[in-house]
Amino acid sequence: MDIEKVRSRFIKHFDGKTGNIYMSPGRINLIGEHTDYNGGFVFPGAVDKGIMAEVRPNGLNTVILYSIDLKDKTEFKVDDPKGPKATWARYIYGIVQEMRALGVDVKGFNAAFYGDVPLGAGMSSSAALESCFAFALNDLFADGRISKWDLVLAGQATEHKYVGVNCGIMDQFASVFGQKGKLMRLDCRSREFQYFPFDPQGYKLVLVNSKVKHELVGSPYNDRRQSCENVVAALNKQFPDKKYETLRDATWAELDAVKGAVSEEDYKRAHFVLGEKDRVLAVSDALEAGDYETVGKKMYETHDGLSKEYEVSCEELDYLVDIARENGVTGSRIMGGGFGGCTINLVKDEVYDKFIADAKKKFSAKYGHEPEVYPVVISDGSHKVC
Structure with a gap:
């Protein structure tokens, strides 16, 4: 990321004095989709793209913000009960309020920030923004005494209370806890997590963005969650002596x-979830052994399950995965909730150029636009740059 870009805009829009620069990353999720609400595991990692901000206390009771990307400036009082109207500023306002709720004596500050997380790619730019400012305020006004988990939960609470998105904790968790060269297996039930080595020599990790987002009738995510809950209810009825909280x-x-007690559709959904639980554990073993071929195989299995059993893929994403298979890509799958967005691909160096060229050419010929390509490197979580 470009430190000089942040610094020059900060100096231009404020009083010429400089502050501290902080960075928080976006994230990928290698495997483990639709497992969070089923009490399962996810496998995220922080990436080398994110949000960078320069922040300096201003001696006032006012927060003054400049979004470099949007060329937009706004301000609000630290104790304003309503906060700003601009959506981008509400993420920062929410963090201010949540840090105050944690007992941090947040004062007014000036901040300029920008991001290089591709929007719409499922890499969680909003979590990176929340985590960046939570880390900064902890450093500036609390001497770093607020725990990393409280920073994560402050980001999640910001989404819930101030933006209106009922998200889980994976995105903020990955942004705060990420480590270079390591993925994290997070238990969504207990919040326990473990680092696993991810340094695939001779491979690249790349997202291919279909730039497709299908408009859907009804509530497909809620429908799938309901299917899982239907199966849990049937299990509790069939086995009353064992208490099932989730499909896990x-x-x-x-x-x-x-x-026989559930619909065919509900059974298929549950079958995917149990399979995904097993795949995450298999990938854990494979990463510890440096076995990236098995990692790739499990990624393809996840995609097939998401496409055929959970039915959250779409024609365009299936086509990108087919192109990956044809080109000998080690692993490929849809990443995220589904119905559009990106595939995540583990690609050997020797097939990388041909795969990318083929994906662009064939996808463009079939759908009228090229997919966007984002190589990513697993990197550190929230930190002070200078």
């Missing part, structure tokens, strides 16, 4: 035992 508690034998 179910075995394959128990799922098969209730197959």
